[in-house]
Amino acid sequence: MPKYALLIDYEYCTGCQSCEVACKEEHDFPVGKWGIRVLDDGPWQKDDANDQGSSFNWNKIAVPTDLCDLCARRLENNREPACVHNCLAACMRFGTIEEMAAELAKKPKQVMWAPTE
Ligand code: SF4
Numbered sequence: 058m059p060k061y062a063l064l065i066d067y068e069y070c071t072g073c074q075s076c077e078v079a080c081k082e083e084h085d086f087p088v089g090k091w092g093i094r095v096l097d098d099g100p101w102q103k104d105d106a107n108d109q110g111s112s113f114n115w116n117k118i119a120v121p122t123d124l125c126d127l128c129a130r131r132l133e134n135n136r137e138p139a140c141v142h143n144c145l146a147a148c149m150r151f152g153t154i155e156e157m158a159a160e161l162a163k164k165p166k167q168v169m170w171a172p173t174e
């Protein structure tokens with residue numbers, strides 16, 4: 058079982074892609090390989106006549122790939138993951154599964170992610 062996870066609060070993700078770039082530079086991934094990608098879903102109109110909020114769905118969300126190792130090398134040096142450190146919206150966090158799950162329970166529009174081991 059994984060011990061650590063990323064928590065991404067996509068309500069505040071701006072789609073700036075700093076996490077993508079920081080991860081790529083940290084791991085020196087070649088062209089075409091990524092440790093994290095920012096996906097863009099929308100805008101598309103919600104099909105709900107009773108919708109009280111925004112009438113459009115438009116979420117940008119950073120999703121780690123199979124190449125994410127949670128920045129193991131940085132963690133050995135007591136540094137937080139490169140994506141977390143460089144997220145311009147400060148909407149990414151790193152911690153134990155338990156810590157991140159506790160944060161996840163506090164608000165909606167967040168996702169928790171753990172790597173394969
Ligand atoms: S934790 Fe490290 S390897 Fe994983 S997405 Fe973030 S920067 Fe990339």
Ligand code: SF4
Nearest residue numbers: 070071073074076144
């Ligand atoms: S750096 Fe942060 S705000 Fe920018 S795309 Fe990545 S998760 Fe979103």
